[in-house]
Amino acid sequence: MSDDPLDRNLHQMAQSARLDVERGIDETSVEAALSETIGDGRLNVRLTPYQTGRPSVHRWMTIAAAASVVALVVGVAYVLIGRDDQISSETPPSSQPAAPVATTAPVATTPPMATTAPAPASTLPAATSVPTTTPPTSTTNATTTTMSLDDVAVITSIDQLPFEGYLPDAGCLEDDCAQIAYDSRGAAWTFRNGVLTDHVRGGAVVPLPEPWSSVDIRDIGLIAIGPDDVAYFWVYQASESAALIGISVADGDVGQQVVLLEDAVDFSGDTDYVPTPAGLAEVGCCGADQIRPAPDAELLVSWLDRAGENPPIPDVTFDVGTVALSREGLSWTFAVDPQRLLARGMPRVTSTHDGGVIGVLTGLDSGTDDTANYIVRGWPDGSTSVAALSFQLFVRAVSPEGFVVMVSDGRFVVADLFSDRPPADMEDRTIDVATGTVTLDAGWPAGFDAPEERLARANAIAGPVQLGERRTVDALDTDALVVVVISEGFFDDSVFGQRLTIDFTNETIGWAQTCQPGRGQQDYRTDLCV
Amino acid sequence: MTAVASYEALFREWYPRLVSLGTAMTGRRDVASDIAQEAFLRAHRDWATVGSYERPSAWVRKVAVNLLVDYQRVNARERLAIDRLAGAPMVESSRPALTRWVELTSTLPSRQRQIVTLFYGDDLAVADIAVLLDISEGAVKASLFKARAALHQLLESEVRDV
Numbered sequence: 001m002s003d004d005p006l007d008r009n010l011h012q013m014a015q016s017a018r019l020d021v022e023r024g025i026d027e028t029s030v031e032a033a034l035s036e037t038i039g040d041g042r043l044n045v046r047l048t049p050y051q052t053g054r055p056s057v058h059r060w061m062t063i064a065a066a067a068s069v070v071a072l073v074v075g076v077a078y079v080l081i082g083r084d085d086q087i088s089s090e091t092p093p094s095s096q097p098a099a100p101v102a103t104t105a106p107v108a109t110t111p112p113m114a115t116t117a118p119a120p121a122s123t124l125p126a127a128t129s130v131p132t133t134t135p136p137t138s139t140t141n142a143t144t145t146t147m148s149l150d151d152v153a154v155i156t157s158i159d160q161l162p163f164e165g166y167l168p169d170a171g172c173l174e175d176d177c178a179q180i181a182y183d184s185r186g187a188a189w190t191f192r193n194g195v196l197t198d199h200v201r202g203g204a205v206v207p208l209p210e211p212w213s214s215v216d217i218r219d220i221g222l223i224a225i226g227p228d229d230v231a232y233f234w235v236y237q238a239s240e241s242a243a244l245i246g247i248s249v250a251d252g253d254v255g256q257q258v259v260l261l262e263d264a265v266d267f268s269g270d271t272d273y274v275p276t277p278a279g280l281a282e283v284g285c286c287g288a289d290q291i292r293p294a295p296d297a298e299l300l301v302s303w304l305d306r307a308g309e310n311p312p313i314p315d316v317t318f319d320v321g322t323v324a325l326s327r328e329g330l331s332w333t334f335a336v337d338p339q340r341l342l343a344r345g346m347p348r349v350t351s352t353h354d355g356g357v358i359g360v361l362t363g364l365d366s367g368t369d370d371t372a373n374y375i376v377r378g379w380p381d382g383s384t385s386v387a388a389l390s391f392q393l394f395v396r397a398v399s400p401e402g403f404v405v406m407v408s409d410g411r412f413v414v415a416d417l418f419s420d421r422p423p424a425d426m427e428d429r430t431i432d433v434a435t436g437t438v439t440l441d442a443g444w445p446a447g448f449d450a451p452e453e454r455l456a457r458a459n460a461i462a463g464p465v466q467l468g469e470r471r472t473v474d475a476l477d478t479d480a481l482v483v484v485v486i487s488e489g490f491f492d493d494s495v496f497g498q499r500l501t502i503d504f505t506n507e508t509i510g511w512a513q514t515c516q517p518g519r520g521q522q523d524y525r526t527d528l529c530v
Numbered sequence: 531m532t533a534v535a536s537y538e539a540l541f542r543e544w545y546p547r548l549v550s551l552g553t554a555m556t557g558r559r560d561v562a563s564d565i566a567q568e569a570f571l572r573a574h575r576d577w578a579t580v581g582s583y584e585r586p587s588a589w590v591r592k593v594a595v596n597l598l599v600d601y602q603r604v605n606a607r608e609r610l611a612i613d614r615l616a617g618a619p620m621v622e623s624s625r626p627a628l629t630r631w632v633e634l635t636s637t638l639p640s641r642q643r644q645i646v647t648l649f650y651g652d653d654l655a656v657a658d659i660a661v662l663l664d665i666s667e668g669a670v671k672a673s674l675f676k677a678r679a680a681l682h683q684l685l686e687s688e689v690r691d692v
Contacts, residue, residue, distance in 0.1 A: 006681070006682050006685070007678075009685070010646065010678070010681060013627070013630060013631050013650070014650035015650070015651060016627035016631070017550075017630065017632070018547075018550040018551065018554055018628075019627070020550075020625040020627040021549060021553045021559065022546045022547070024625065025545075025546040025549055033545055033563070033570075034538060034541045034542065034545070036567060037574050038537075252661065252663070252665065253661045256661060259583065261582060299578075302578060304576050304580070308575070
């Protein structure tokens with residue numbers, strides 16, 4: 001406080017006012033208020049590693065797996081989102097343990113999976129799809145289909161892929177690749193050199209606070225962008241443990257450290273940390289857990305937003321025994337011998353905006369020239385598609401739009417491996433310029449009950465981010481019943497920006513655009529640019 | 531310290547402070563008590579996470595301030611009507627220092643009132659207030675400057691009137 005007499009006076013008045021109130025709060029009233037908040041006196045406390053100091057090595061118990069199966073049979077749909085947004089693009093030096101999100105060498109000796117011959121370079125390899133044919137299996141109300149991996153052509157060149165877009169300035173500089181993650185709204189974030197970059201909301205950057213900003217890139221890894229608007233990282237500490245830090249990416253306190261859990265991340269194996277509806281859950285490298293994350297998976301952190309609420313995200317699980325992905329009552333089974341897949345930890349899996357799933361299943365002997373990673377896609381109608389990528393085409397992430405992200409020429413490229421099906425975010429739509437409205441040809445999608453889901457859906461309706469595009473996705477109300485998506489900076493000599501106003505209550509989409517200088521209106525209207 | 535004990539210790543230390551802060555901001559002890567309790571309820575519900583933070587008190591205070599700001603935003607019209615009818619905010623008359631502060635700051639826009647209360651009453655730095663209110667430091671400084679000028683003028687006019 002300064003020595004200014006006015007400041008001193010105001011300080012004294014304000015302090016006196018507060019003391020006035022505090023003097024009126026006696027011990028009895030505090031205890032009464034305390035008992036009201038505690039209720040029956042039981043705290044909602046879970047025993048998590050950070051509460052016990054040193055994390056225990058998580059080893060899954062047979063009884064937990066059995067409980068998982070029972071729970072599944074009785075229709076308890078359990079959920080989680082996969083590791084799509086957990087990418088460690090750097091392989092730590094051999095003197096260090098593998099990062100918990102990195103895929104490691106196989107442990108089994110099963111022969112490599114047989115694959116069909118690579119498709120000719122000039123031919124766009126078509127993913128294989130099958131209609132819904134098989135009856136539901138274990139999950140109540142689930143639609144289950146099967147898809148064989150045996151007859152899928154392996155894509156060997158990135159030139160064979162249909163690009164959907166780029167993430168500018170975010171790929172690799174020599175061997176130094178940025179790490180990439182998608183948040184629950186479907187926005188892509190990259191991390192490199194102590195800086196997070198948001199590639200949807202205008203390319204904003206979030207420098208990490210000290211000392212984390214100067215940590216060697218090999219000693220820090222982006223785990224996930226939580227639905228609580230916190231970016232979670234592991235930071236190498238010792239041979240078998242790492243700290244977990246959480247950095248806010250929310251407007252207002254962006255860049256602030258909000259979580260620090262010493263020795264919380266288990267480096268003793270290939271433990272994964274997976275975003276689930278409840279929080280960041282731990283998935284052990286191995287063991288008896290058939291459903292991953294297990295229903296009783298330990299939470300490293302719970303999601304809490306600024307208002308103390310738990311923001312929901314879709315639920316996705318992977319059944320390692322049946323090679324099935326599940327999401328909220330739907331399941332998609334891929335008819336492959338699980339012994340032929342690398343079954344450690346949690347595969348990269350994410351929910352897609354259209355109500356389906358996409359994931360990456362790693363074949364055994366991953367890393368050799370003739371093996372592939374399998375991109376599996378579950379569609380909302382229950383059908384499935386599969387594409388196979390040569391290991392050299394390392395998938396950095398799968399996106400909620402249903403795309404895969406890889407690196408080419410130092411840039412992240414976004415590719416649609418299932419171009420024989422409408423992408424999740426690009427369903428056919430008709431723009432009526434006269435009325436300034438957009439119609440989704442397939443009709444208005446069902447669901448999307450939560451604000452986060454509506455924001456993600458609005459972002460998806462706008463399509464994948466194009467080269468140079470700056471996009472904002474803003475809710476006009478706290479429930480996100482009306483969401484405005486503005487995309488600007490297109491490489492287009494006529495149109496400068498597009499605005500979609502998506503009304504989830506009335507199921508309408510308003511459309512307007514603004515033009516490049518000299519090519520039409522400079523504000524948003526329904527007139528076409530010239 | 532157990533989780534239960536740590537929560538209760540936090541509550542006993544910070545509940546009165548949050549109530550006094552809220553009362554100084556709103557002039558309403560009942561509202562401030564409700565909001566402080568709500569903030570602690572949310573902390574209690576997720577104590578496994580909140581209790582692990584370096585400063586759980588900061589989390590609780592942030593939630594409480596967010597709720598106070600929401601309250602003032604939602605109740606702006608109601609408050610104006612009450613002020614018009616009653617001529618002054620609802621303040622406990624038995625607390626002269628509180629009454630004095632609330633009367634003085636009631637002339638300020640709600641954002642400025644929040645900021646001067648946090649700055650002078652809670653001894654928070656500009657940067658901390660910016661984080662708490664989700665606004666830039668520049669916005670805090672600007673509001674503080676305007677509030678000081680207004681309060682200075684008000685205090686001087688009171689002296690002249692006397």
